[in-house]
Amino acid sequence: MKYIITESQYNKSIDKFITYIFEPHKEKRTKKFPGSIFWVKDGEVVAEVKESAFFWVSHQIWRSISLMFSLKHTETRQVIKEWLEEHYKLGGLSPLTLTDDNPVSWKNRNITN
Numbered sequence: 001m002k003y004i005i006t007e008s009q010y011n012k013s014i015d016k017f018i019t020y021i022f023e024p025h026k027e028k029r030t031k032k033f034p035g036s037i038f039w040v041k042d043g044e045v046v047a048e049v050k051e052s053a054f055f056w057v058s059h060q061i062w063r064s065i066s067l068m069f070s071l072k073h074t075e076t077r078q079v080i081k082e083w084l085e086e087h088y089k090l091g092g093l094s095p096l097t098l099t100d101d102n103p104v105s106w107k108n109r110n111i112t113n
Contacts, residue, residue, distance in 0.1 A: 014069055018083045021061050022046060030111060038111050045111050055084060055093040062097035 005013075025039040025046060039047040048056040057080060066076045077095045085091030 010069075014065075014079050015083060015086070017068055018065060018080065019087065021064060028111060033111075040111070049090070049093065052092075053094065055080070055090070055095045057095055057097045059098040 022039065022041065025041040028038045028040050029036070030038070035051040037049040038045050039049070044058075046058050046061055048054075050056060062076060062080075065071065065079065066073070069079075071079065080095040081091060081093070084093055084095070
């Protein structure tokens, strides 16, 4: 069975899915990483706002968004950027993931402790 949805419905679905993945989260700052704000959900770091320029996203979350909507890497970046602007007025951030130039590993940083 095929379903036909409008572009508006598609965009709303993406928005709801991204919101579901990130919310509710708590923001955490540490003295060890003063230029970062970590988003923690269920005891896991899911994203990092770094120096008000970058939005590092967990690879698992990035992949979930990409697979759920059959998005290419650049398309996933764009929908996350739009979501950040819509919900947090953070559209100036560049969304990145572990597959981008600067890999980040939160597990080795003990952020949630």
